[in-house]
Amino acid sequence: MGRIQIPTEVSSNSFRDPDGFVFVSNGxxxxxxxxxxxxxxxxxxKSGLYDNLRxxxxxxxxxxxxxxxxxxxxxxxILKPRQIGFISYPYEWSFGQLKDAALATLKIQRIAxxxxxxxxxxxxxxxxxxxxxxxxxxxxxxxxxxxQKPWKPYRQFCQHFLVPLTLASYKDPRLIQMLRIFxxxxxxxxxxxxxxxxxxxxxxxxxxxxxxxxxxNGSPDKNNQSKKQFSENALMGLIDVLEGSIKSLSLKNTxxxxxxxxxxxxxxxxxxxxxxxxxxxxxxxTKPKTLWDLGANDGTFSRxxxxxxxxxxxxxxxxxxxxxNYQKMKSNQETNLLPLVIDLVxxxxxxxxxxxxxxxxxxxGNPDMIFALALIHHLTISANINLDLLAKLFNKLTKWLVIExxxxxxxxxxxMLVSRDDIFQDxxxxxxxxxxxxYFKIEKKIKLKDSQRLLYLMIQK
Amino acid sequence: MLIxxxxxxxxxxxxxxxxxFLSVFTKPAYAYIDPGSGSFFLQMLAASILSGLFLVKxxxxxxxxxxxKIKKGRNGKNSNTDRS
Numbered sequence: 047m048g049r050i051q052i053p054t055e056v057s058s059n060s061f062r063d064p065d066g067f068v069f070v071s072n073g074x075x076x077x078x079x080x081x082x083x084x085x086x087x088x089x090x091x092k093s094g095l096y097d098n099l100r101x102x103x104x105x106x107x108x109x110x111x112x113x114x115x116x117x118x119x120x121x122x123x124i125l126k127p128r129q130i131g132f133i134s135y136p137y138e139w140s141f142g143q144l145k146d147a148a149l150a151t152l153k154i155q156r157i158a159x160x161x162x163x164x165x166x167x168x169x170x171x172x173x174x175x176x177x178x179x180x181x182x183x184x185x186x187x188x189x190x191x192x193x194q195k196p197w198k199p200y201r202q203f204c205q206h207f208l209v210p211l212t213l214a215s216y217k218d219p220r221l222i223q224m225l226r227i228f229x230x231x232x233x234x235x236x237x238x239x240x241x242x243x244x245x246x247x248x249x250x251x252x253x254x255x256x257x258x259x260x261x262x263n264g265s266p267d268k269n270n271q272s273k274k275q276f277s278e279n280a281l282m283g284l285i286d287v288l289e290g291s292i293k294s295l296s297l298k299n300t301x302x303x304x305x306x307x308x309x310x311x312x313x314x315x316x317x318x319x320x321x322x323x324x325x326x327x328x329x330x331x332t333k334p335k336t337l338w339d340l341g342a343n344d345g346t347f348s349r350x351x352x353x354x355x356x357x358x359x360x361x362x363x364x365x366x367x368x369x370x371n372y373q374k375m376k377s378n379q380e381t382n383l384l385p386l387v388i389d390l391v392x393x394x395x396x397x398x399x400x401x402x403x404x405x406x407x408x409x410x411g412n413p414d415m416i417f418a419l420a421l422i423h424h425l426t427i428s429a430n431i432n433l434d435l436l437a438k439l440f441n442k443l444t445k446w447l448v449i450e451x452x453x454x455x456x457x458x459x460x461x462m463l464v465s466r467d468d469i470f471q472d473x474x475x476x477x478x479x480x481x482x483x484x485y486f487k488i489e490k491k492i493k494l495k496d497s498q499r500l501l502y503l504m505i506q507k
Numbered sequence: 508m509l510i511x512x513x514x515x516x517x518x519x520x521x522x523x524x525x526x527x528f529l530s531v532f533t534k535p536a537y538a539y540i541d542p543g544s545g546s547f548f549l550q551m552l553a554a555s556i557l558s559g560l561f562l563v564k565x566x567x568x569x570x571x572x573x574x575x576k577i578k579k580g581r582n583g584k585n586s587n588t589d590r591s
Contacts, residue, residue, distance in 0.1 A: 090522065200546045200550060202550075276550060276554050280558040283564075
């Protein structure tokens with residue numbers, strides 16, 4: 047991988063942990079372990095915790111690299127972790143993804159205790175979906191366990207996992223996206239105010255959210271403080287209570303507008319099968335390695351790619367269809383698919399400290415191919431985004447574009463125009479081709495059988 | 508088995524409710540502190556109950572067996588009396 051280039055300045059997206067940092071050298075993501083973390087790092091390896099978690103698929107694998115020629119003052123080790131194709135953020139996850147990430151965090155904590163170590167933080171951002179499963183990617187999250195001390199990341203765990211999941215379960219799954227505003231998790235007091243009384247009737251939620259919220263504004267009166275110390279049994283009790291709370295949460299069976307998209311009158315059987323065959327053929331010709339299916343719904347078309355080993359991200363703005371997609375992926379034990387909640391009209395921005403800590407959705411990758419199937423009529427007619435802007439955006443992102451044009455005569459578009467004035471005079475096949483040909487070369491153009499719709503294979507100009 | 512599970516849940520709920528009763532009447536002192544400290548104190552305050560919950564869960568099987576044995580013993584005695 048060539049000579050390691052260690053940055054001389056602290057990066058604005060890996061600065062919080064004094065025990066190490068992540069950096070990119072020659073296109074490879076590396077992690078420096080600082081000397082201050084030596085004891086904990088050695089314990090992680092020697093205690094067998096690293097091996098245990100790695101074997102259980104709960105911690106990212108890494109190899110230790112040789113010492114660089116000019117190590118910095120704080121250097122202890124440089125690790126090369128397994129490279130992850132795409133970093134996703136908790137506000138882009140569905141309910142099931144956040145729930146599984148929470149349970150994985152608690153499982154990691156349980157295993158850590160057996161090796162005399164504990165998690166020093168429980169950030170949802172430290173979990174990534176690798177091969178379809180939640181995995182801790184921050185190797186420096188552990189420290190030596192002191193049974194007399196309470197669980198340090200308790201508040202963080204509640205804010206990053208318990209509060210958003212409870213709000214999603216009792217109120218609305220879209221509330222998980224509040225994590226986009228509250229980057230360090232939804233404040234417990236807000237969760238406590240927003241939750242219905244019936245949630246607080248559940249003792250574990252009353253304790254972990256309502257009572258916990260009361261303690262956020264102050265410490266108990268010193269006179270009332272007991273002199274007792276914490277213990278391992280108390281910690282295990284806390285983990286049990288948190289795990290019980292998380293496991294008991296579920297989504298109400300909310301039917302979304304999109305959940306029956308392929309079953310309603312949008313497609314005839316013939317058109318649907320024809321579309322599958324055409325898309326398969328486009329994949330065969332172009333052989334992409336990475337793909338984003340934008341507006342993927344339940345991931346029917348994403349799977350044409352992911353089943354061939356193509357690293358596929360399936361986005362939709364509806365958390366319920368993303369949840370459906372995730373549960374399907376989980377039950378099939380699929381490994382190349384990552385469903386995410388992304389609203390293309392307002393995708394995840396770059397934010398956090400210096401607007402650089404968390405990258406925007408589009409900053410995090412340039413896939414070889416994008417699917418925009420049955421998508422652009424929603425963006426143009428529902429969100430007034432013109433075809434030129436869309437063509438320009440796709441051109442910046444990808445080499446290959448598979449795009450479907452749905453004309454105004456299509457039942458779906460007619461339905462969309464029932465409730466609004468048709469101000470979309472430019473929305474026609476001729477103008478669509480003209481606009482996209484400014485940014486792409488049309489390689490193939492096929493009309494679907496038994497439908498007015500057209501499928502295009504385009505290549506970036 | 509279902510009965511033991513439900514009984515454990517009931518025990519869990521009663522114990523936590525007991526704690527909640529205490530916690531509601533514990534007044535936090537409103538001074539400027541790091542919010543993390545509140546979470547720290549809450550855990551300290553609940554330490555005994557959390558320990559209790561864990562130990563009961565750990566030994567729940569043994570506790571149930573103990574009571575089942577007593578019950579069986581009594582039933583055994585009763586059935587002997589019946590026969591005589």
